[in-house]
Amino acid sequence: MKFGVGQPFRRVEDIRFITGQGHYTDDYRFEGEAYAALARSSVAHGVLKGVDAEAARAMPGVLAVFTAEDLARDGIGTMPVTIVLDHAEGGRMPLPPRPLLATGKVRYLGEPLAFVVAESAQAAIEAAEVVEIVVDELPAVVVPDAAFAPGAPQLYEDAPGNLALHWSIGDLEAADAALAASERVISLALVNNRIVVSSLEPRNAIGLHDAETGDFTLVTGSQGSHMLRAWFFEAVFGLPPEKLRVITPDVGGGFGMKAVPYPEQALVLYAARALGRPVRWQSSRAEAFLSDTQGRDNRSLARLGVDREGRFTALTVETQASCGGALSAFGVYCPTLAGPPMAPGVYRIPVVATDVRIAYTNNAPMDAYRGAGRPEATYLIERLVDHAARELGLAPDDLRARNMIGAGEMPFTTATGLVYDSGDFESVMRAGMAAADWSGFGLRKAATGDGLMRGIGMAYYVERTGVPGKEGAVVEIGADGKVVLHVGTQSTGQGHETTYVQMLAEKLGVEPQHIQVRTGDTTQPMPSAGGTVASRTMVHGGGALKLAAEAAISEACAHAARMLDAPPEHLAFEDGLFRLAGTNRHLSLLDVAAHAGGISGTGDFEQLAGTFPNGVHVCEVAVEVETGRIHIERFTVVDDFGRVLNPLILAGQVHGGIAQGIGQAMTEHLVYDEETGQLLSGSFMDYGLPRADDLPFFDVSTQNVPCTTNPLGIKGAGEAGAIGAPPALVNAVIDALAPLGVRTLDMPLTPARVWEAIRAASV
Ligand code: SMO
Incomplete structure (x- = not known):
């Protein structure tokens, strides 16, 4: 059976996963690592009077306890909001800042208060437990009904009535009139329950900083390293994106929850710079329940x-x-x-x-x-x-x-x-x-x-x-016959190493074992890169792969034409071979690549609808x-x-x-x-x-x-x-x-x- 599109091939990455050879964020080890833990709010709503970190700082092995004051002093920004809309009645939705560590108020259970860094994970966790929150507790509202009720406690001053956004499509009055003119009107009220995402691998992040160059590196589970970098780095650090390299290795589940940036990813970078050491944070399951997006x-x-x-x-x-x-x-x-x-x-x-x-x-x-x-x-x-x-x-x-x-x-x-x-x-x-x-x-x-x-x-x-947008891919066919495919979408377990290889093997007519898929690194040579959200990998990434493969074939064709001393339009490419029309002369793609010292092709794909x-x-x-x-x-x-x-x-x-x-x-x-x-x-x-x-x-x-x-x-x-x-x-x-x-x-x-x-x- 040919390893092509449409075939039920077993996932090539599974051998790696089931034999313990997967390489996840937790498998990275850096010299001189320090470990982080968060002190989180134990109350859901209250006026924050202070965060007392004295006892935590005195705990054995503790290197630092960072609070909101430290971040403010160092000019650290707030977590960005990517989707900003206008109210139905006009006017931009309020955008109350979301600090990395709570300031002024706490608004949900588990909200980050302080970032503790220590010589061991255990020391950091124990010190985080003795960070004291000084808070005037307020009543909480946990469902919209209660939040909208007159006299409900207000979360944000600039979001009156706790209204984050009022938004609509169509004209409710006109639709009501159409309903009134209908033979029957059927009504149904229902609740779509709040759930936790429960990825098998909880979130994590390792921050590194090079004091000489000022460059940061973040190793973290995400749904696309390029996308993640674009969505938070500049906003939080005020630095251009090139100053951060994001590496996302194997990931155990994302489901949308790992698409978005989190305060912890910025905090490990901040702490790495402040301490001059790599800083690692690993969420526990309990923290996942409190702090993963739901x-x-x-x-x-x-x-x-x-x-x-x-x-x-x-x-x-x-x-x-x-x-x-x-x-x-x-x-x-x-x-x-x-x-x-x-x-x-x-x-x-x-x-x-x-x-x-x-x-x-x-x-x-x-x-x-x-x-x-x-x-x-x-x-x-x-x-x-x-x-x-x-x-x-x-x-x-x-x-x-x-x-x-x-x-x-x-x-x-x-x-x-x-x-x-x-x-x-x-x-x-x-x-x-x-x-x-x-x-x-x-x-x-x-x-x-x-x-x-x-x-x-x-x-x-x-x-x-x-959803309309761009995605890139680069195909490199080495002189040694090895093919590398760079993509910006990220597998969190979906089997991209198999599906992309199936597509590319068929396109290029090369054996699948010669193809390697590289992903998850912002230093990859990509014309554009998003990530894996909204079931888009094969739609967008597949489109980019097609363009990149065709570009590589076209470059190889020009080279093959010179090798055969024939016009390129007389060459036909099929099953990995360039054949010269009307003759039995042919050259394989891999031979052409070897002769050319390597061939590459770039695809920058835009899905329009x-x-x-x-x-x-x-x-x-x-x-x-x-x-x-x-x-x-x-x-x-x-x-x-x-x-x-x-x-x-x-x-x-x-x-x-x-x-x-x-x-x-x-x-x-x-x-x-x-x-x-x-x-x-x-x-x-x-x-x-x-x-x-x-x-x-x-x-x-x-x-x-x-x-x-x-x-x-x-x-x-x-x-x-x-x-x-x-x-x-x-x-x-x-x-x-x-x-x-x-x-x-x-x-x-x-x-x-x-x-x-x-x-x-x-x-
Ligand atoms: S819920 Mo998805 O990663 O668009």
């Missing part, structure tokens, strides 16, 4: 107008979201630019209005989590449409089919302004129903007699990936009425990813996404105490990650419609599983419990919550 957390009221024929007339969505106690770099992105444009999903809805109010609340900053806004949008529309079908007495597939945008209507512009380039939603839905044996469910349900209540549910997701992966998730559940426990009996997915590069890696991506989606829907929930802002689910003892025995076998397949906005026809696949799974699962559980009168449920569907709903419905 995901989702919004509440919406949606209204859907339906006419006499069951066609949608209008949709309004009013949302309250939280950005936490400080704005992360993309803190307002998910509930604005990312989610709301996707509100109509795969349906033809002529009038759509969305309105979101984002609150400052006393909990950890919010940011992207696998899907970033799109899961929230899909959850809303797919719960709403399912709910509407039940209210209208229509089959869920029937109501969907009546309203789905047809394959013949592509490209389709939604009322929210997105242009779906391609897709055949109804065919994919039917394929998913066939794969799930939807029509056989009634028999399966009747046949069991085990007393469990069974239900089946579907969700049809569409998401926008490949979004790509829209879509598909159907079908879930079948059995619910124990006595306990509320849910058993997932079948889970079937049919996706349209445009084009498949490696079906094995693709399945892994979808499986992992489903597991995370099911986790959010069934077990995961961050709970902050409503009065004190203390985190009540701050460890895996209280926070339920899904386990293997919570999950069924997944039946995953594709039915692809090539993407027309990407030269390779690719639609991104990294986030899809996490987007489709939650509404499919909840719809299935509602279907099971509908005979008891249960009409809606909010995630997570823990046994306690399901049992309560069953009891409440039966009285």
Whole structure:
């Protein structure tokens, strides 16, 4: 079998990982390292009177305890905000500064107060524990409702009413009028629960500083070293980006959470310069719960107008979201630019209005989590449409089919302004129903007699990936026959070393073992580089690879033409060989590269429009009425990813996404105490990650419609599983419990919550 595109090759990097040869940030060792730990706020909201570090400084092995005063004295800036928007009524959203270490107030549990550096990690941790916070505690608000209530405690003076941003699409009044003129209006209120990202490898950073040159180096887990550098260094240090080299080696999971910069990454650099030693920080799991950006957390009221024929007339969505106690770099992105444009999903809805109010609340900053806004949008529309079908007495597939945008209507512009380039939603839905044996469910349900209540549910997701932007790649074909591919996207476990190699091996006609993928270093020769977010690696990075490979082939062709003493246009390149037309003369690419002393090609790719992966998730559940426990009996997915590069890696991506989606829907929930802002689910003892025995076998397949906005026809696949799974699962559980009168449920569907709903419905 040729190692080309479309083949189910096993991941070449897995040998490295499973034999312990992975090289993560923690595997770096530098001479003279010092270790850092953070003193973090033990209260969620209060006026900060002081940070007493005297006792900590006197602890054995302590080299320094840096406080906000030190940073101020040295002119250190604040954490930048990358997405800045205007309020719906005009005027820029407030941008209260987010210092690296708290000043004036503390606004969430775990907010950094002081940076302790010591000779050992243990000494640093012990000293951090004796740093004293002097604080006048204030009442906390942890949900938007409470934050917006009259008289609520204010987090920031320049964000009156705790309003971070009020933002909208469309005209709510016009949409209300369209609703009023509709035959029926179906409403649904729901909560998208706050969750923690739980990367296998917690965050980390090692800072180095060269006193002679003034150059910094940062080794850190990220989703793209170039992107990370661009997003914080200049803002915090006031120095040009070239003064920092960022190295990101192997990374154990990012999921959006590691895309954004964090105070700790700046603090290790600051401390390295101050102390003249490399400074290492490694987050504990407990710190990850407190200080990683968290995901989702919004509440919406949606209204859907339906006419006499069951066609949608209008949709309004009013949302309250939280950005936490400080704005992360993309803190307002998910509930604005990312989610709301996707509100109509795969349906033809002529009038759509969305309105979101984002609150400052006393909990950890919010940011992207696998899907970033799109899961929230899909959850809303797919719960709403399912709910509407039940209210209208229509089959869920029937109501969907009546309203789905047809394959013949592509490209389709939604009322929210997105242009779906391609897709055949109804065919994919039917394929998913066939794969799930939807029509056989009634028999399966009747046949069991085990007393469990069974239900089946579907969700049809569409998401926008490949958000317009640039990405570069460089191909170097050495005189020694070794091929190096430089890319700026970053694997955090997705298998880039395999998929990129598959693409390049096919393009160049060289053996895959000769190709090496290099990534994660800002000193790489890249024309432009972003990173891995929004399922963009194969869309953008693949596009860049194609251009770079073609540039290398073109350079080699010119050289081969000189070697063969023929015009280049008489040469044809195929399977790694340049053949001279009309003769049997040929030269291999590698021979040409050897003769030329090396060949290289650069690709600077710009994706101009979004790509829209879509598909159907079908879930079948059995619910124990006595306990509320849910058993997932079948889970079937049919996706349209445009084009498949490696079906094995693709399945892994979808499986992992489903597991995370099911986790959010069934077990995961961050709970902050409503009065004190203390985190009540701050460890895996209280926070339920899904386990293997919570999950069924997944039946995953594709039915692809090539993407027309990407030269390779690719639609991104990294986030899809996490987007489709939650509404499919909840719809299935509602279907099971509908005979008891249960009409809606909010995630997570823990046994306690399901049992309560069953009891409440039966009285
Ligand atoms: S949630 Mo992603 O890294 O756009």
